Amino acid sequence: MTAVDSSRRQPESRGVLRICAATRSRPPTLELSGIGFSFGGAPVLSGVDLVVAQGERRVILGPNGAGKTTLFNVVCGDYSPKAGSIRFSGRDITDLKQHMRARIGIARTYQNSLLFDGLTVLDNIFLAIRGVRRNRFSLLRPRANDRDLAQAREIADRVRICHLLNSDVRDLSHGQRRQLELGMALAAEPKLLMLDEPAAGLSPGDRPELLRTLHELPRSLTLVVVEHDMDIALPIADIVTVMKDGAVAIERTPDKVERDPAVQAIYLGEAA
Numbered sequence: 001m002t003a004v005d006s007s008r009r010q011p012e013s014r015g016v017l018r019i020c021a022a023t024r025s026r027p028p029t030l031e032l033s034g035i036g037f038s039f040g041g042a043p044v045l046s047g048v049d050l051v052v053a054q055g056e057r058r059v060i061l062g063p064n065g066a067g068k069t070t071l072f073n074v075v076c077g078d079y080s081p082k083a084g085s086i087r088f089s090g091r092d093i094t095d096l097k098q099h100m101r102a103r104i105g106i107a108r109t110y111q112n113s114l115l116f117d118g119l120t121v122l123d124n125i126f127l128a129i130r131g132v133r134r135n136r137f138s139l140l141r142p143r144a145n146d147r148d149l150a151q152a153r154e155i156a157d158r159v160r161i162c163h164l165l166n167s168d169v170r171d172l173s174h175g176q177r178r179q180l181e182l183g184m185a186l187a188a189e190p191k192l193l194m195l196d197e198p199a200a201g202l203s204p205g206d207r208p209e210l211l212r213t214l215h216e217l218p219r220s221l222t223l224v225v226v227e228h229d230m231d232i233a234l235p236i237a238d239i240v241t242v243m244k245d246g247a248v249a250i251e252r253t254p255d256k257v258e259r260d261p262a263v264q265a266i267y268l269g270e271a272a
């Protein structure tokens, strides 16, 4: 992890800076500095500083309403921050449009499914690939040896649903739909992948599958994950950021999170 402005950091962050020398030595992929956002007059994010190194797995925890999803929306361009700046691979993207952020390598999933019901798994991934290509408006039916179709099959394999290629997505289980969403986010070949509660609603049987898929993602990919389920969150995290009241409250390595009294106090609604 790399500090945006070490003079403004909480004392808790210094331990992480020492511990995470491995990730600190890599260049930052995502740098948020002083991010502020409000709905109407109600502040939701204030002074959020966050730096995620290339290839790092960052998990963001925090109680309901802490601002985690809003932060995702600001990074991906769904919302414009009212204050602060966003840098991606060294480039200031604070004012860049959402579709351009996707094109330069930022992909995300949402808490709720965003799939093309009525189409097959293969069609969904194929359309996600074509959606980020410059020639995406081609009306020609793809040939059997189409490069994008081959890539769609590879992605289905990577997210463990290659046996479902010809299934209508309406017939998939919730867990299979979440795996497909992950595949569709990977279709853009992102540098930064942001997953919003990937384990939400998964059955106990689906969780190990998700965990395996996340572990197998290439280490060149930077991952930022909001997840309430500690059994998913902690095994994949290099660093855990805990948010409270729209700000970063704590940064820890995953081994220090579960028994940390300050983290427990945040979840129990006490002063940290």
Ligand SMILES: Nc1ncnc2c1ncn2[C@@H]1O[C@H](COP(=O)(O)OP(=O)(O)OP(=O)(O)O)[C@@H](O)[C@H]1O
Binding pocket: 039, 044, 062, 063, 064, 065, 066, 067, 068, 069, 070, 071
């Ligand atoms: N569209 C909106 N309009 C007004 N207020 C909103 C809107 N979306 C979120 N909020 C408020 O902003 C705050 C932060 O919400 P957000 O969804 O970012 O929190 P979160 O940490 O992701 O919570 P959860 O874990 O429940 O998903 C909450 O108080 C929420 O009620």
